[in-house]
Amino acid sequence: EASLTGIKIRGDVQKGETSENVKQIDAPTKLQYEGIAVFKNDRLIGWLDEDESKGLNYSLGKIKSTIVDITCPNEGKVGIEIIRTKADVKTKVKNGKLTGMIRVEAEGNIADVECRKAELTKTVTIHDFEKKGEEGIKEKIEAVINASQQKYKADIIGFGEALQRSNPVYWKKSEKEWNEKFPDIPIEIETDLKIRRIGTIIDPPLKEIKK
Known part of the structure; x- marks a missing residue:
C-alpha cells in the first residue's frame, strides 16, 4: 500500500x-x-506519528540524518546522529507458515554527550552505545509494524512485494486474501548499528561536575 x-x-x-x-x-x-x-x-x-514515521523510514532504508537519544550508564544521555541506513525486507515460508523479517544496518556518529561519566575511548563504552542505539531503532520499527498491522491493516512496508519476489507460487495463492493474512504475520526485526566517529569530545564537561 x-x-x-x-x-x-x-x-x-x-x-x-x-x-x-x-x-x-x-x-x-x-x-x-x-x-x-x-x-x-x-x-x-x-x-x-513521529515514531511510526521514523520506523517506516528505517524499514525502507530512507533515513539519512536523524538523532537517536540513549541513556548513559550512570546519568545523562548521548545523542547519536544516524548518517546512513540500509534495509532489507524479506519473507520466509517454512512448513507452510509465513514469517516476515526486517534487517536494518545503520551507521552513526556521536553528536552530543551529556554523561557524567563516559569513557568514550573505551571499546566497551562504544559497544554499549551501539546496543542501546539498536534497541532505539528497533522500538521505532516495532511502532510502525504495530500501526500497519493492527491500526490500519495496510502493508506499507512491502512484505507482499517481498513475498512475490521470493516465493511467487505462495504469493499467487495468498494474493486475494493478503489483506486478511497480513495483520497476523509474525515479523522479526534485526538491527545493527556501527558508530564510526566520536567527534572531538573525549571527556565530556559534565564528567567533572559533582553533586
Missing part, C-alpha cells in the same frame, strides 16, 4: 500565495513536513 509524506501550511494561506511571502527572510507563511499519510486501496485512511 502507498504512503506519502504530509506537508502542512504554517501561517496565512492567502499571504503565502503572494510573491512578497518568499522575499522575506522570515516568511509569515511556510510549508512544513509533518507525518506520513497511509493509504489503502488508493484511499487515505490515517497518519503515522
Whole structure:
C-alpha cells in the first residue's frame, strides 16, 4: 500500500500565495513536513506519528540524518546522529507458515554527550552505545509494524512485494486474501548499528561536575 509524506501550511494561506511571502527572510507563511499519510486501496485512511514515521523510514532504508537519544550508564544521555541506513525486507515460508523479517544496518556518529561519566575511548563504552542505539531503532520499527498491522491493516512496508519476489507460487495463492493474512504475520526485526566517529569530545564537561 502507498504512503506519502504530509506537508502542512504554517501561517496565512492567502499571504503565502503572494510573491512578497518568499522575499522575506522570515516568511509569515511556510510549508512544513509533518507525518506520513497511509493509504489503502488508493484511499487515505490515517497518519503515522513521529515514531511510526521514523520506523517506516528505517524499514525502507530512507533515513539519512536523524538523532537517536540513549541513556548513559550512570546519568545523562548521548545523542547519536544516524548518517546512513540500509534495509532489507524479506519473507520466509517454512512448513507452510509465513514469517516476515526486517534487517536494518545503520551507521552513526556521536553528536552530543551529556554523561557524567563516559569513557568514550573505551571499546566497551562504544559497544554499549551501539546496543542501546539498536534497541532505539528497533522500538521505532516495532511502532510502525504495530500501526500497519493492527491500526490500519495496510502493508506499507512491502512484505507482499517481498513475498512475490521470493516465493511467487505462495504469493499467487495468498494474493486475494493478503489483506486478511497480513495483520497476523509474525515479523522479526534485526538491527545493527556501527558508530564510526566520536567527534572531538573525549571527556565530556559534565564528567567533572559533582553533586
